[in-house]
Amino acid sequence: MRKQSAWIMFTLSMAVFLIGLIFPLILVIRNGFVTPDGQLTFRYLIGVFENPIYLEGLRNSLRLAIGTTLTATLFSLPLAWLSNRYNFFGKGFVNALVLVPMILPPFVGAIGFQQILGQYGVLNALLGLDVDWLGRGRWVGVILLQSLALYPIMYLNISAALANIDHAMDEAAENLGATGFTKFRRITLPLMTPGIFAGGTIVFIWSFTELGTPLIMNYTRVASVQVFDALKEIGGNPFPFALVVVMLTVSVSLYALSKYFFGGKAYAMQSKAATTFKETRLTGIKGLLALLPFVLVITLALLPHLGVILTSFTAPGGWYQSVLPDVFTTDNYIEALGHSMTVRSIRNSLIFSLLAVFFNLILGIGIAFVVVRSTIKVRGLLDALAMMPLAVPGLVMATGYLAFSSYLANEVFRDNPALQGIFDVRTNPTVFLVMAYGIRRLPYMVRSAVAGLQQTSAGLEEAAANLGAPPLVSLRRVTLPLITANLIAGALLAFAFSMLEVSDSLMLAQREDFYPITKTIYELFQLIGTGKYIASALGVWAMVFLAVTIVGSSLLLGKKMGALFRV
């Protein structure tokens, strides 16, 4: 890549990051530390730590995050290990299925979850009990739901770490007399620690700030819900901003620590595993025993969504103190898909997500080119910035975009109604939702494009240039066709996550005309009576749509589904 075009792309990307990532965060920090008359103050921050309600919220958020990370590790570690060492009947199938929960929105699952664990739900009907499972231990339910949705991230990271362990290291341990658990504890576990921490960090940050699941589970005493509620109040309450700064600090420090201690190279093998493990073939009972944990985890993970599916086919009030719904109906779908609000929300989500993916593709390819193919020294900075959105929780970004929108509408374009209308989320959130979806999913896009370029020798592009192809022709004819699979994988992931994005959608979409699917599901859910059932129907529709998209594209690509998510 020529220096000049590398610099142009670098400047462009930096501008995007400054506008879409850094500036909103600065506004959050400003709102949390500067009084309306421009004085620096720590009053708000101290206020957060003096307010017992906020303190409880933070404590609960931490508890959710730690609980979710541990539970997700518990789910994924045995599965990853089994899959790495053994081969058994049905492995390929469960290996793909085990990742499915990643695209099932946990906050939709929460609806079904309550149907199963509620006081008048399936479990009680099955056991003949009358226990309010979700009453006092609501947080346990949230942890379970979140870990069942997030364990695939751990699974992928641990699997990758395991795949990189050279068989010779294991054999060396055995040769020196370590076997069984000793070998696992002294050799295998330390070698896969970077993978566990990489995945754990993402899961921790995610669950620490997760908004949708606690909201639907009606677990309101967590920081994320407190911020959400407080920001709905009119009149610039500074405390939620200070609270968000606290959450941002926790997330970013954790990310930085994890990067510092395990940043890829800490335990990097001298080379890629020269001799990978030869999978041991398990047959008969042993094979079934190996399959069992997979089936258990997958069933558990799909159960809430099964609840959603059943709910969506239930006539309102028709699933009460019984194992299965008493009255089945398809009315919910007819109503959901006939409802102007839902149809519009589907269209909105499609528009926002497709736009976001479009910008992601352009930006992702550009950034990947600078990172992989250019020699400018600052490319490392660009790479780090492109990964930053992983460290900044959606809730924090959403808060930042709210502040950004109000800054543009009330300060910059105060005298220009047209521009004010475009940038004020209260009138039209399109700009900020696309920005939010795009920036937050950019890491996936950049990772896949970088991986693609790294696998593609620069010589192939040089050959094209040598034969007379100008840079853009070489890009179109040689580079893009060669990294198509990577781009589709990245784009699909970005698209799926955008369609089901929760925090930004709930906080930024404030006018019904512009509600995306997730916000509509949330609003419908709150309707007394039929709301829950229509919300489920819309949730099922969204899941089916995504499943068809992803499975369809993976078939087109001729790749196993799992490969799509190994970003």
Next chain:
Amino acid sequence: MAVSVQLQNLVKVFGATRAVDHITLTIEPGELFFLLGPSGCGKTTLLRCIAGFNEPDDGTILIGDRNVTRLPPHQRDTGMVFQSYALWPHMTVAQNVAFGLEMRKLSKSETARRVEDALAMVKMSDRAAHKPNQLSGGQQQRVALARALVIHPQCLLLDEPLSNLDAKLRLEMRTEIRRICKEAGLTAIYVTHDQKEALSVADRLAVLNGGVVEQCGPPREVYQRPVSMFAASFIGETNFIYGILERTGDQTGTVKTDFGSFSSAAVAKGLNSGDRVVLSLRPETLKLGDAPADAPNKLQGAVHDTIYLGEVAQHQVRVGGENGPNLKVFDLNPRIIARDGVEQASVWVDPQDAVVLPADGKAAPE
């Protein structure tokens, strides 16, 4: 059709290293020119400067009378054969070869005709519809060559094109490449670290070391009349003997060493009487056995080790007594074999083959 390529004062710096350090070379139209040197000598960097993939920090590159120094690669009209071949895996052989013609906006029929011709020239016509990964290394190499040739480039650039092939195929392909270049009358620049490849194929070659041209000339001249210790030791094998020069004529002189004086008829330019010099004696120019009475530069030697290779024996001969240096002597159709003991014999060399070089050469003496 064929044009010259001129490099004037070319400089390319990577960080603290000067990969190309003020190189000036002229490659004549239709010439098959080799850049030869050890890895890291700057030969590939130089080639990539000509192709446009490395931008020189200073100097000028002329292809024909076009100054291409600041031109992007796709406007230079060079055809390059990459070390890795760089065939596009998503295109068939024919599509790979047709790509350059498409970029030149040739008509469909003309493109098809030329692709066919090019594939026929490299004997790959029957593989036109294959994908590159279905071909062997040698076949891929030929497709890469066809792809570079089909555009009738002003200049063909070859970057170690044979280094990924096995020895037998390498021999076959290097005569093939020379045949094709000569038939097409191409100006070609060929980078290699394989001296045999360079000596057997090149019209002229340049020996590069540390970013500078040590020597440039036809293969025979570079081999027989090296101008520096590096050039002498990098191409072929040689024995170095240090001494003091006494000039007797334009190219002649006498070198006084610790164990006798040598007369030479190959004294490098710029050397004066009294200079500390080094004698470069190729192993195959040293004669071994019972010396005739008038044998020049005669020494008494002890053959103490022989590697017998059939057509040739490689001897280690100690000259100048117990503490004298070892000379390597190649003896065709050998008579003397030292296996279990030491054989006494005379060693002598023709003054024409006793090359005198400046002793401040950059190469470390053996």
